[in-house]
Amino acid sequence: MSERTRRVDELLREQISAVIRRDVDDPRVGFVTITDVEVTPDLRHANVWVSVIGTPTERRQTLRALGRAMPFVRGRLGRLRLKRIPDLHVTEDRTA
Numbered sequence: 001m002s003e004r005t006r007r008v009d010e011l012l013r014e015q016i017s018a019v020i021r022r023d024v025d026d027p028r029v030g031f032v033t034i035t036d037v038e039v040t041p042d043l044r045h046a047n048v049w050v051s052v053i054g055t056p057t058e059r060r061q062t063l064r065a066l067g068r069a070m071p072f073v074r075g076r077l078g079r080l081r082l083k084r085i086p087d088l089h090v091t092e093d094r095t096a
Helices: 005-025 058-077
Strands: 032-039 045-052 087-094
Touching: 005 032, 005 045, 005 058, 045 058, 058 087
Parallel strands: 045 087
Antiparallel strands: 032 045
């Protein structure tokens, strides 16, 4: 992984966290932590690793709600100085 993609990963992680915390107003989105973001080398796609606290049903609902909110989050990331804002794909982070 190049230094550039590592910097983009970290920038996206911080900004996605801020947008979800500040702008996503969905009651299904509970306590969520963005643990990591992995951008493909061509910057077209990004896996957003999410840690969710709650019961299995609450986690599924939260992940589904976040998946539906990602186009909105991507639109809010448009102010970043990147040539291309990647498509965001939510994946549950099950590591402890």
